[in-house]
Amino acid sequence: MIRERIELTPKKQRRVRADLVSVLGEHRVHDESGVLVAYSGVNALFPRAMPHFVVRPLSTEEVVEIVRIASRHRIPLTPVSSGTQEPGTHPFFGGIVLDLRGMNRILEVDPERFYAVVEPGVTVGALARELAKHRLHLTVGSFPPSLSVLGNYLQVAVNSHRSSGINHDILALEVVLADGTVMRTGSKAFAERFPHVSWFCWTNSFPSLTELFINAQGTLGIVTKGAVKVYQVSEVHDTILTAFPSYRQSVEFMKDLARNNLVQHVCAWHWCLYTIIDHLEQYGHGASSEVVVYDPWETPDDRPYNIVVPTFSGYREQVEGVKAAIRRLIEKHGGRDYTEECREKYPGAHKFFYDHYVHHQPTNTFMGAYAEGYPVMPIVLCDPTTVADLEDWGLKFLRSSILKLGLAYYSHCVDMGRTIFLRMTPVISPDSSQRQIQRAARVRARYMETAMRKFGAVPIRPAPDGGQTLKQTGGFGQALIKIKKALDPQNIMNAGMSAGMYGSSMEEGGGD
Ligand SMILES: Cc1cc2nc3c(=O)[nH]c(=O)nc-3n(C[C@H](O)[C@H](O)[C@H](O)COP(=O)(O)OP(=O)(O)OC[C@H]3O[C@@H](n4cnc5c(N)ncnc54)[C@H](O)[C@@H]3O)c2cc1C
Known part of the structure; x- marks a missing residue:
C-alpha cells in the first residue's frame, strides 16, 4: 500500500x-x-x-x-x-x-429523457451553450464557464443549487476502478447486457453506488462519463431580488419559499459579497478597499444587509401567481422588493444574479472575487434552526482573526430548507508568509470545530x-x-x- x-x-x-x-x-x-x-x-x-x-x-x-x-x-x-x-x-x-x-465530448443531449451525457472535460459554459440549442439548461450555480460540469457536480451534495429534492444533478456515472474495471451506475448498469438501456434512471434494484463517488475526491475511482440532469427553458424565468435587514429574516423567507414549492432555487448574498461582485462586474477586477476590510455585520445605510435571490419559472399565468405569493412572503418576513433599486445602484450585481439564476448563463464575474487573495473558506452544511446564530458568531469570530479580509458569505437554501449551506468567503493576502498561512489554517479549523460543536453544522468536502x-x-x-x-x-x-x-x-x- x-x-x-x-x-x-x-x-x-x-x-x-x-x-x-x-x-x-x-x-x-x-x-x-x-x-x-x-x-x-x-x-x-x-x-x-x-x-x-x-x-x-x-x-x-x-x-x-x-x-x-x-x-x-x-x-x-x-x-x-x-x-x-x-x-x-x-x-x-x-x-x-x-x-x-x-x-471534452458532449456525448448525448436527450431532451426526451431529460439528461446530457458528458465527459469530465466538458465545461459548464460549453454544456450551457449546447443545451440552449435544445431549449434546455443545466444548473450553473455560481460557477465560472470554464469549470468542469462533472468536477463540480461530483464535489458536494449542494452543487446542484436546487432548493427542492435530492441535492446533486448527477443521474449516473461511468467509473474506472483501481483494478481497471469499468462500472456504470443507475439504469445504465444493465446496458452491459442490454445495450438499449439508457441513462434515464438514477437507481436500479441495488444500492445506489453513484453516491459513493460524490465527494470521494478521486480516491475510489476515476469518473470518465456522467449523465447529468437538464431542465427545460420554460415560457418565463424570473426572480424578485429581495432586500432583508438581517440574515435571520432571510433564512426564514428562504425556508418559506422552498417549503411552499415557490422556487427552484434561492440563495442569500451578504452585502460585502454583492458589493464586491458588483465592482468586479463593472470594472473587471478588484474591489473597493473599504469593502474588503469592512466590519461585515455593520451594514452601511445605503444598501441592504442581504439580497435574497429566488429563482422560479413556468407558464406565464403560473409565474404571475408565484410572484404574487412571493410578494406576500416578502412582506410577512419584513423584506422589500429590491429589483429596480439593485439595477440602478448595483448594476453589476444585478447582471450577475440575472445571468446565473434567470438566464442560466455562467459568467467569470464571481471567479474574480477570489483572484485578489488566497481563499480560505470555511464552508458548512447547517441545521436550519441554528444557522442564523452561527452566522452572527462566525462573522465576529473571523473578523477578529487573520481571516478578516473580504469577509462575506453566500448561503443556499437546499432540500426544502432542511439544510442551509453557509459559505464564508474570507481571503488572505497573496503575499502572506508561511506563518500567516498556518495561522489562517488554525482559525479556519477553529471555526469548523465550533460550527459543529456549538451549532450542530457539518463540514462539506x-x-x-x-x-x-x-x-x-x-x-x-x-x-x-x-x-x-x-x-x-x-x-x-x-x-x-x-x-x-x-x-x-x-x-x-x-x-x-
Ligand atoms: C467561482 C466559484 C464559485 C463556486 N461556488 C460554489 C457553490 O456555490 N457551491 C459549492 O458547493 N461549491 C462552489 N464552488 C466550488 C467548486 O464546486 C469546487 O471548487 C469544485 O471542486 C471545482 O471542480 P473542479 O473541476 O475544478 O475540480 P478538481 O479540482 O479538478 O477536482 C476536485 C477533486 O475531485 C477529484 N476529481 C476530479 N476529476 C475527477 C474525476 N473525473 N473522477 C474522480 N475524481 C475526480 C480531484 O482529484 C480532486 O480531488 C465554487 C468554485 C468557484 C471557483
Whole structure:
C-alpha cells in the first residue's frame, strides 16, 4: 500500500514513461518541470507537491490502460477535471496526474429523457451553450464557464443549487476502478447486457453506488462519463431580488419559499459579497478597499444587509401567481422588493444574479472575487434552526482573526430548507508568509470545530487532515475505510488525498 510520497529511480521513471507513451504517444505524456509545476497544487493551505508525470487521456479505454500501468508500478493517480477544487487538486504523494480536460465530448443531449451525457472535460459554459440549442439548461450555480460540469457536480451534495429534492444533478456515472474495471451506475448498469438501456434512471434494484463517488475526491475511482440532469427553458424565468435587514429574516423567507414549492432555487448574498461582485462586474477586477476590510455585520445605510435571490419559472399565468405569493412572503418576513433599486445602484450585481439564476448563463464575474487573495473558506452544511446564530458568531469570530479580509458569505437554501449551506468567503493576502498561512489554517479549523460543536453544522468536502474529520463519524468512517480498502487495496487512487482523508486506519490490515 502507498503510504507516503513515492520516489522514482531514473530507471523506473524511464520504464513508467515508456509504458505511458506506448498508450498515449509522446505528446500526451509530460515530465517537463514547466508542465509539472502547473499541477502541483493551488491551495495556499498546503505546500506544493510535484507530480512525476502529467498525462492527457482522450477516452475511457486510455484511462483503463493508465490505471493498469499505475497499478503495476504502484504509482499514485490524481485525476483533475478543472483543478480549482477546494482544498485544491494536490498530488501530495507525487505520481501521475490525469488531466481529463481533453475528454471534452458532449456525448448525448436527450431532451426526451431529460439528461446530457458528458465527459469530465466538458465545461459548464460549453454544456450551457449546447443545451440552449435544445431549449434546455443545466444548473450553473455560481460557477465560472470554464469549470468542469462533472468536477463540480461530483464535489458536494449542494452543487446542484436546487432548493427542492435530492441535492446533486448527477443521474449516473461511468467509473474506472483501481483494478481497471469499468462500472456504470443507475439504469445504465444493465446496458452491459442490454445495450438499449439508457441513462434515464438514477437507481436500479441495488444500492445506489453513484453516491459513493460524490465527494470521494478521486480516491475510489476515476469518473470518465456522467449523465447529468437538464431542465427545460420554460415560457418565463424570473426572480424578485429581495432586500432583508438581517440574515435571520432571510433564512426564514428562504425556508418559506422552498417549503411552499415557490422556487427552484434561492440563495442569500451578504452585502460585502454583492458589493464586491458588483465592482468586479463593472470594472473587471478588484474591489473597493473599504469593502474588503469592512466590519461585515455593520451594514452601511445605503444598501441592504442581504439580497435574497429566488429563482422560479413556468407558464406565464403560473409565474404571475408565484410572484404574487412571493410578494406576500416578502412582506410577512419584513423584506422589500429590491429589483429596480439593485439595477440602478448595483448594476453589476444585478447582471450577475440575472445571468446565473434567470438566464442560466455562467459568467467569470464571481471567479474574480477570489483572484485578489488566497481563499480560505470555511464552508458548512447547517441545521436550519441554528444557522442564523452561527452566522452572527462566525462573522465576529473571523473578523477578529487573520481571516478578516473580504469577509462575506453566500448561503443556499437546499432540500426544502432542511439544510442551509453557509459559505464564508474570507481571503488572505497573496503575499502572506508561511506563518500567516498556518495561522489562517488554525482559525479556519477553529471555526469548523465550533460550527459543529456549538451549532450542530457539518463540514462539506473532505479535508486532508490525517483522517481526523472522518474519525468523528465512528461507524460510518469504519465502513468507508473498508470500502476504500476493498476497491483500492494498494491505494493508487489519489493516494496522498486518501491518506489525508481516511487517515492511518486505512493502513491497518492493508493490502501489502
Ligand atoms: C467561482 C466559484 C464559485 C463556486 N461556488 C460554489 C457553490 O456555490 N457551491 C459549492 O458547493 N461549491 C462552489 N464552488 C466550488 C467548486 O464546486 C469546487 O471548487 C469544485 O471542486 C471545482 O471542480 P473542479 O473541476 O475544478 O475540480 P478538481 O479540482 O479538478 O477536482 C476536485 C477533486 O475531485 C477529484 N476529481 C476530479 N476529476 C475527477 C474525476 N473525473 N473522477 C474522480 N475524481 C475526480 C480531484 O482529484 C480532486 O480531488 C465554487 C468554485 C468557484 C471557483
